[in-house]
Amino acid sequence: MTALEIDKLTHTFGGLTALSDVSLAVAPGERLAIIGPNGAGKTTLFNIVTGIFRPSAGRIRLFGQDVTRLPVHRRAQLGLARTFQISTLFPKLTVLDSVLLAVQGLDPARFTLHRRRASYGHLLKRAESLLADWDLADRAHQVTRQLSYGEQRQVELLLALAGAPRVLLLDEPTAGLSPAETASVAEMIRRFSRDTTILLIEHDMDVALDLVDRVTVLFQGRVLAEGSKDAIRSDPKVAAIYFGADDA
Amino acid sequence: MKTRVASGAAALAVLIALPAVLSSYQLSLLTKMLIFGIFAMSLDLLLGYAGLPSLGHAAYFGVAAYTVGLLALRVANNFWIDFPAGLLVAGAVSALFGLFALRTRGSYFLMITLALGQVLWGIAFGWRSLTGGDDGLPRVPRPDLSLPWKLTGGVPFYYFVLVFFTLAVGALALIVASPFGRALVGIRESERRMEVLGYDVWRYKYVAFILAGVFAGLAGNLFVYFNGFVSPSYLNILFSASALLMVILGGSGTLLGPAIGAAVIVGLENFISGYMERWVLVLGVIYVLVTLFAPNGLVGLVRQRLGHSPP
Numbered sequence: 001m002t003a004l005e006i007d008k009l010t011h012t013f014g015g016l017t018a019l020s021d022v023s024l025a026v027a028p029g030e031r032l033a034i035i036g037p038n039g040a041g042k043t044t045l046f047n048i049v050t051g052i053f054r055p056s057a058g059r060i061r062l063f064g065q066d067v068t069r070l071p072v073h074r075r076a077q078l079g080l081a082r083t084f085q086i087s088t089l090f091p092k093l094t095v096l097d098s099v100l101l102a103v104q105g106l107d108p109a110r111f112t113l114h115r116r117r118a119s120y121g122h123l124l125k126r127a128e129s130l131l132a133d134w135d136l137a138d139r140a141h142q143v144t145r146q147l148s149y150g151e152q153r154q155v156e157l158l159l160a161l162a163g164a165p166r167v168l169l170l171d172e173p174t175a176g177l178s179p180a181e182t183a184s185v186a187e188m189i190r191r192f193s194r195d196t197t198i199l200l201i202e203h204d205m206d207v208a209l210d211l212v213d214r215v216t217v218l219f220q221g222r223v224l225a226e227g228s229k230d231a232i233r234s235d236p237k238v239a240a241i242y243f244g245a246d247d248a
Numbered sequence: 249m250k251t252r253v254a255s256g257a258a259a260l261a262v263l264i265a266l267p268a269v270l271s272s273y274q275l276s277l278l279t280k281m282l283i284f285g286i287f288a289m290s291l292d293l294l295l296g297y298a299g300l301p302s303l304g305h306a307a308y309f310g311v312a313a314y315t316v317g318l319l320a321l322r323v324a325n326n327f328w329i330d331f332p333a334g335l336l337v338a339g340a341v342s343a344l345f346g347l348f349a350l351r352t353r354g355s356y357f358l359m360i361t362l363a364l365g366q367v368l369w370g371i372a373f374g375w376r377s378l379t380g381g382d383d384g385l386p387r388v389p390r391p392d393l394s395l396p397w398k399l400t401g402g403v404p405f406y407y408f409v410l411v412f413f414t415l416a417v418g419a420l421a422l423i424v425a426s427p428f429g430r431a432l433v434g435i436r437e438s439e440r441r442m443e444v445l446g447y448d449v450w451r452y453k454y455v456a457f458i459l460a461g462v463f464a465g466l467a468g469n470l471f472v473y474f475n476g477f478v479s480p481s482y483l484n485i486l487f488s489a490s491a492l493l494m495v496i497l498g499g500s501g502t503l504l505g506p507a508i509g510a511a512v513i514v515g516l517e518n519f520i521s522g523y524m525e526r527w528v529l530v531l532g533v534i535y536v537l538v539t540l541f542a543p544n545g546l547v548g549l550v551r552q553r554l555g556h557s558p559p
Contacts, residue, residue, distance in 0.1 A: 050444060055419035090437035101434045105445035109427050116425040123427075145252075163446065247305075 001064055003028040003197040004049070004167050009058030011044055011221075018044045020221045022058075028166075031198040033208040036218035037241060042201045043085060045218070046169050049199075050082050051075050062167065072140055077106065079166035082242075083156045087199075091145040095136060095155055098144055099127040102162035113133055117204035127162070134188065159187055167197045174207055182207060209233070217241075256417075263410055272402045279406045281514045282413040283470045285507030288494035289420055290319055290463030295492070296501035297424055298456045299436030301433055303358045304365025305464055305491050307345065310483030311368060312338040312465030313472040317385040318378070320472075327391035332471055338465020339458055341368070346457035350450060350493075362485055369483040384479025388472050399473070411471050416463060423459065431499075486528070493531060497538050499545025509547055 002025045011019040019041045026032050034042050047053045049060055051072040060068045075187050090098045103126045104110050104117070117123065131137045136158060139151060146154065153173060162167055173189065174182040182204070189211055192198065202208035209215070209229045216226040217238050225235050232238055263282075267275055287309055294300040312334035319330040345364045352360050372379045379385065387502040397404035423429045431452055434442045441448050472478045481487060490513060498509025516534070521527050542549040 024304070052440075052443075071448075072443040073446050073448045076444055082444055084440075088436055088438055088441045090441065093433065095386065096464045097430070101430060101442070102445050104427050105442070105447055107427075110431065110447065111428055113423055113426050113455075115427075117430050118425065119429045120427070142461055159441070159445065187423075 001028070002026060003063060004029070004199070005059075005061040005064075006049065007059040007061070008043070009045070009048060010056050011041075011048060011053065012056050018142070018221055019048070019055075022221070022223055024216050024223065024226065026167075026197055026199060028063075029194050030214065031200065031212040033200045033202060033212040034218060035202065035205065035208055035215060036224070039220075040218040041221040042218055043171055046171055046199075046201065049169060050080060054239070068199055074091070076163070076180060079163075081160040081163055081165035081167070081168070082169035083160045083171055085171040085175055087149075087152050087156050089144050089152060089155060091161070092143060094141050094143055096127060096131065096140040098155060099130055099158060099162055100124065102159040103127050103130070106163040130158060130162055134161075150177055150184070153177060153181070153185055153186065157185065163193065164193070165196060168192070168198070168200075170198060170200045172201050172203060174202065174204060181193070186211060216227045257492055260414060263413075264407075267403045267406055275402050275406055277514065277518055278546065279402075279409050279474055281511040282406075282409050282507075283467050283474060284491075284494065284510040284514050286413055286416045286470070287464055287467035288491055288498065288506035288510040289416065289503065290460045290467065291491050292495045292503070292506040293420065293432075293456055293460045293463070295424070295495055296499075296506070297429060297432040297436060298453055299386055299432075300457070301354075301358050301492070301494065302349070302361040302460075303343070303485065303488050304345070304349075304361035304363070306483050306485070306487040307365040307368045308338040308342050308461040308464035309468035309471070309487070309491075310372065310478070310480075311341050312468030313478040313482055314372060314379060314385070316469050317388040317478050320388050320391070321385060325391060327393055327501075330391065334469040334472075335462055335465045338468065339462045342458045342461025342464075343454075346454050346461075349455060351455050354467050362488070365483065366485060369480050369485075372480040372483050379480075382480065384477055386477050387473075388475050388476050388478065390476070405474065409474070412466060412470060416466060417503070417507075420463070424503060428452065428455070436501075466541055490531060493538075495545075497534065497542075497545055499547030501549045502545070505545050505547035509546045513545070 004026045006022060006024050009019055009022045022045065034045065036042055044053065048055045051070060055068065059066060062075065062078055062080060065078065067078065090101065090239050100123055103123050107123060109120055116180060131140050136154060139147060144152065144155060157173060170189065174185050177185060186207055200208060200212055215229055215232040217224045224241065225232060225238050266278060270278065291302065291305045294302050315337040316330045316334040319333055349357055349360050349364065371382060390405065393399065399405045399408055431442065431447055435449055437453055439449050494509035494513050495506040497512060498507065499505030517527055520530050538545065
C-alpha cells in the first residue's frame with residue numbers, strides 16, 4: 001500500500017495552469033524531496049494534498065482512502081500534517097499553549113465546552129514531553145512572536161509533529177535560516193520517526209538530498225524527472241533547469 | 249488560579265453587600281451595569297476569543313427582550329415560559345444569522361452582521377401591530393417567582409440579576425478555559441493553522457456565535473424586566489456599537505474586562521446625559537482615547553502597570 005498517492009493531478013488558477021497531470025506515489029516511511037524552480041507548482045501541490053485547494057482534476061489517496069473531496073481538518077484527522085513556508089503560528093500564544101492546541105487537535109476532548117483544559121493531565125504531559133524531546137522546554141512560557149526566527153521555524157515543525165502524523169509535508173523548513181539554524185532544523189528532521197512518511201520541498205539541494213531517499217523534480221507544473229538521488233544529480237534535464245547549466 | 253477564585257469571591261461579596269449602602273437610584277444603575285456587563289461579555293466571546301468582530305450583536309439582545317416582552321404582555325406573564333423562550337429565540341436567530349455571517353471574514357463579517365441586525369431593527373420598527381413600532385412595548389411587567397420577595401422591589405430584583413450575572417460569569421469562565429475556548433483563541437490567532445491541526449474551524453465559530461447570541465439574549469431578557477420597556481433602539485447599530493466599545497474599553501479577550509467596560513459606559517452615560525445631549529459625541533471621544541492610549545483596554549492598562557505581559 002502507498003502512504004500517499006497523487007493521481008493525474010491538474011490545477012488551474014484562472015487561465016494559468018499551475019499543475020498538469022502530476023502523478024506520484026510515496027511508500028510508508030519513505031522520504032521524498034520535491035524540488036524545482038520557483039513557480040514549478042510545489043506549494044500548490046501541498047495545498048491540494050492538504051485540502052486548502054480543490055484540484056481541477058485528479059485524485060489524492062491517503063493510505064488507499066480517497067481524500068480528494070475531504071476538508072482540511074478531516075485529512076488532518078487521518079494523520080496528514082504540514083508546515084508552511086511562511087510560518088503559520090499563534091503569535092500571541094506561548095509556545096506551550098501552541099503545542100497544547102496541536103496536541104488537543106487530534107484528541108477526543110477537542111470540542112469539550114464544560115471542563116477546563118487544565119484538568120486534562122494527558123494533554124499537558126504530552127505537550128511537555130514534546131517540548132523536552134525537541135529541546136524547546138526552556139521556551140515553553142515565551143510568547144511565540146518573541147522567539148527568534150529560527151526558533152519559530154522549530155515551533156512550526158513541532159506543531160506539525162505533535163499529532164504523530166503518518167504523512168508529513170514540509171514546505172521549505174529551512175527557508176531564510178542561517179547555516180547554523182539550517183543545520184539544527186535538518187538535524188530535527190533527521191530525528192523524526194521513521195514511521196512518518198515525509199514529503200519535503202526544499203530549495204537548498206544539499207540539505208534536501210541529505211534528508212531524503214528519493215527525489216521528484218517539478219518544472220512548470222509537470223513532473224520533469226524522478227528517481228534516486230544519484231540519478232537526479234546526474235540527470236542532464238535537471239541540471240539544465242535547476243543547476244543553471246551553461247547549455248540551458 | 250487560586251488568587252483568581254479568591255478575588256472573584258471577594259468581588260461577589262462586595263456585590264452582595266452593596267445594596268446596604270446604595271440609594272435605590274444607585275442600585276438601579278448598578279443593576280443596569282450588571283445586565284450590560286453580561287451583554288458585553290457575550291460579545292467578547294466572539295470578538296475577544298474567536299476574533300469575530302460583530303457589529304450586529306444588539307440583534308440577539310433585542311430579539312430576546314421583544315420575545316419576553318410580547319409573551320408577558322400578550323400571552324402570560326410566566327417566568328418559566330417567557331424567560332426560556334427569550335433565550336431560545338435569541339439562540340435560534342443567531343443560529344440562522346450565523347449561517348450567513350460565518351461565510352465571511354474580517355470587515356465583511358462586520359458588514360453582514362450589521363446588515364442582519366438592521367433587518368431585525370427594520371421589522372421591529374415597521375411591524376407596528378406586533379411591536380408597537382417606534383413607540384416600543386411599554387409596561388412590560390416583572391415576573392412573579394412565587395418567592396417571599398416581589399421582584400418589583402429594587403433590592404430583590406438586583407439580587408435576581410446578580411444570580412444570573414454570577415452564573416453567566418461562571419459559565420463563560422469555564423467555556424473560555426475549556427478545550428473549546430482555547431481552540432477559539434487558536435482560531436483567532438491562525439485559522440489556517442487550526443484547520444491543518446485537525447480542527448473543524450467553521451463548527452467552532454458557529455457554536456461560539458450561537459453561545460454569544462444566547463448570552464446576549466440572557467441580557468435582553470433581564471433588561472426588559474428591568475426597564476419594563478423595549479424599543480427598536482435596542483436592536484440597532486448604535487446599541488451594537490456601544491457594546492463593541494464596552495468590550496474594547498474594558499479589554500477584549502479578558503473575561504471581566506468587558507463587564508468593567510460596560511459599567512464605565514453605563515455610569516458615564518448616566519452622568520453625562522444629566523449635563524448635555526451629545527452623549528454619542530462623548531462615546532466617540534472615549535473610543536479615540538482608548539485606541540490611542542489603552543489599545544488593550546482598561547484591564548490591559550492595569551496589567552501593563554503591574555508588569556504583566558498582555559494576554
